[in-house]
Amino acid sequence: MCSENSRIGEVMAKFVKVRFRGFKNIASCVKYEYGEAKSGVPLGGLGTGSVVLGSDGSFSASTLRNNIRDRWNPRGSFFAIYTSSGGKSQCKVLGNYLYDPPLQELSYIFDPSLKSETRIQSLEYYGHYPMVDIKFEVEPVIVNMQAFTPFIPGDSKNSGIPAAIFYFDVKNVGGSPCEVSIAFSWGNDIPSQGKQLNRFQSKDGIRGLFYTAEGTRDSYALIYLGDAELTYLASWNPYTSGTGFLPAFSKEGRLPNVASSEDVDYRSPAGALAAKTSLKPDETKTLCFVLAWYFPNLADSSGAFLGHMYSNWFSDAWDVARYVAENLDSLYKRTVAWQDEIYGSDLPYWLKDALINSLYSLARNTFWIKDGRFGHSESFVSCPIMETIVCRFYGSIPMAMMFPDIEFNVMYQFAKHQRDDGAIPFALGRPEFFDRPYYEVQKSINSSEFVLMACRDYLWTGDKEFLDRIYPHVKKAVYYAKTLDTDNDHVVNEVSMQYYDCWRFYGTSTYVGTIWLACLKAAEKLAQIKGDKTFAENCKKWFNAGLKSFEEKLWNGEYYSLYNEPETGRASDTCLGNQLVGQWYAYLIGLGEFLPKDHIISVIKAVKRLNVAATKYGVVNGVKPNGKIDYESHGHHSDSITIGESFCYAATCIYAGEKDLGLEVAKKTYENIALNQKTPWNITWNISPVDGSLRWGTEYYSNMVVWTLYHALTGKLFSHKQ
Known part of the structure; x- marks a missing residue:
């Protein structure tokens, strides 16, 4: 986007010309600084529910659980970025809903070295539904994140997939080799009187976390696509210090490979994946995550069953994630294509x-x-x-x-x-x-x-x-x-x-x-x-x-x-x-x-x-x-x-x-x-x-x-x- 190596914080006009990843044509788009836009792009398709990815990098106003008016800011749902180069390492969080109350009010629970500057608070935000491009820097790495939900004119089925894809293009702009790790945490907020369970699994050619709950067919899936080193943490408490996600991740950009939340005694356990890679100077690599959801029991205002169209195509969120993984190249190119046509006009x-x-x-x-x-x-x-x-x-x-x-x-x-x-x-x-x-x-x-x-x-x-x-x-x-x-x-x-x-x-x-x-x-x-x-x-x-x-x-x-x-x-x-x-x-x-x-x-x-x-x-x-x-x-x-x-x-x-x-x-x-x-x-x-x-x-x-x-x-x- 913009000049590939441009530093965050440069003064730019609000309407700017940018080239997004995957696009042939230069786009005309509004650039928002950190937290500037009062609304954000909803990630979701036709009738699937959605979650907003805002201009501060936070997830908010989720309707994924069929909660169309009682919208939910998902706890424990955010990204974290770890970098290490020349003996210096740092860890930053992208997003504002790590905790409730917000992260900055509970920074004391982290490693003391993270107190003052835990959150990324300088970024560029470009929204073009169903896509979001966010650019930020965690030295010595510039990160271009692109999130999207498939949306393809003429193909209603593939525009109604309950999933969002997140690409992270990470570039080392320093003079020395570096390590970079991207972690994606998502909270298990599935409504249930029974136990909420997160587990890591490798199945159907994909690997990641599968979130379920007793007594319901509802589920989430969070998977990583790629060959980077993958570590995982199936359970941590997003309401207290608990098992501590950031203390673990901030040490080496890895998670402790806890495969199940079965033994925890708290509600709404969050789970996370971390993908770690190394970069030579001026090298760029891409890390990709998929979040899928499945809440098939949509009801009308009287409580009568309506259901979701997507439940005719998929059996659970893992099935959704598998489909996205198998068809990602086509889904991505076709989603880009119609916007590229408009931008090129x-x-x-x-x-x-x-x-x-x-x-x-x-x-x-x-x-x-x-x-x-x-x-x-x-x-x-x-x-x-x-x-x-x-x-x-x-x-x-x-x-x-x-x-x-x-x-x-x-x-x-x-x-x-x-x-x-x-x-x-x-x-x-x-x-x-x-x-x-x-x-x-x-x-x-x-x-x-x-x-x-x-x-x-x-x-x-x-x-x-x-x-x-x-x-x-x-x-x-x-x-x-x-x-x-x-x-x-x-x-x-x-x-x-x-x-x-x-x-x-x-x-x-x-x-x-x-x-x-x-x-x-x-x-x-x-x-x-x-x-x-x-x-x-x-x-x-x-x-x-x-x-x-x-x-x-x-x-x-x-x-x-x-x-x-x-x-x-x-x-x-x-x-x-x-x-x-x-x-x-x-x-x-x-x-x-x-x-x-x-x-x-x-x-x-x-x-x-x-x-x-x-x-x-x-x-x-x-x-x-x-x-x-x-x-x-x-x-x-x-x-x-x-x-x-x-x-x-x-x-x-x-x-x-x-x-x-x-x-x-x-x-x-x-x-x-x-x-x-x-x-x-x-x-x-x-x-x-x-x-x-x-x-x-x-x-x-x-x-x-x-x-x-x-x-x-x-x-x-x-x-x-x-």
Whole structure:
């Protein structure tokens, strides 16, 4: 990374150009110093659970045990590095959760020589989900660690492996030969009333530690791959000085080869491996560890069994580790390949980072259960609802590009739960249910958005089987949505909340209206493909009538007013930042322009004058014609920047020919996240227009909509046939 021999601590820009191990192209990535990022890359795949590897080198916020909200900072889980050269040796710890309380508060339990500087506190951190590169120095060795979980567009199975791989490239930059040892310790936190057991074993061509517990099938495996000298310690107490991991490791970089924890009388024993090698001056070697996990008894919110998809493929964590070891070269190269493609493109540097890292939500918010169903929560932590359709309308774009099999899977679930009257549910269940759909929430847009996603998925894949299965549900959804036109103007009315669910609109609104008009264009397109002439003609007729009413009620000469209800006199001339949302989706899925082009351009300029000008950090949702922010909503929905909506406006600008404006808006939106807030792996739903600070929502699903910018700029889909 950077200059291979560059010393830690050099002053560098936040966005830097680096060359990561295994990559052909130079990457554009944000460099964080020690502990600087407020979030970290989650190591985990599709529906596997994950553990965060943070910018201080610590493991934290683990959900590996199916604890999706009660997240756990795994005790006794960290790396240690030993070096020896010229008669001088030292031992350092990478990470902060060696103990609870943190390591620095208990440094007295170590060898006295380790008191003052036990932890590595100077490093460079580069996150690019599902990979993390960390560079640090323990004299005379520079260490480049690269951790990753397999993630391969077009290969959902190999993107759903419950494992993480850790490469350590160690280089001797001193003038004398040296010894270096890397130790990896992991705590046995398997929930059990019985005994937790760690044991060292050499089996199935791999060697390492296997962690189990009585009365459960749960397990971990920690293995080393390579020919370095391997020593092990199956048990040490991460809560007290106990048998003492560091006192043993710090002497010679070796562990005492204790093969089992069977005789210990404490809970949650940690186990460790140490791989030791020698280096000539200027020599580099690689040490590799694999951590695998297996917690097959995932349950829904009632406690009913759901299971994990990965339990259909593997029998335990050792089996997972064996599979990874046997297929590591392919898994690694294919994970690198899609990122390398992005880094090698002519996309803006900041967008490359935004695209790659947006996918972290797939590790933090997804279930892939034993019977094959997949679900992406709106946010397991802040708004736990399984597959909120109004969030997947935005956030499912990269899934439709990269994993169409899973995208179809979710769409079939919505189709299965379609009500007899044609209504599409708002979600599959709340909080973690796949079979408790509900319908009345945001029903003004649910069915229309289902139609748009169905059209997108077919047009992007050409999968005839999918179209044949989904088309009857599309027709029913359109007929149902049409019943929500309560004033007979051929535009769906505000009969419920919509996406801004703390900001009430009335009558005909620009947000709901454009989504409905786009829905009719999508339904007409699918009807034409199916040869359903009558339905296609009806959709066209309804669209023409609806567009006429929409223009008459909402166009004010510069932009579309927020809403208008002539029957009651309720109306708002607030300018909505993403008022062209339906037109944006039509651009995205190839349906062209259905609003007058001069109106599209006028709206883009009005939003620039009002909503963009009102902040330095994106697009404010609601702004009055006089330039004042609209504060009429609850929950800051009108007076905030919704991050995904800013990306949508930016993409609409690009589609409509205003590329520079679109890129300017998207850039400052993402730079606030990555550079100011330092939360690229925990992007909220909305932020303050005053200072860009985070307002509400944790790890939000909908923000993967940033992938619309890839499509807007390239005119292509990101390949799912790698």
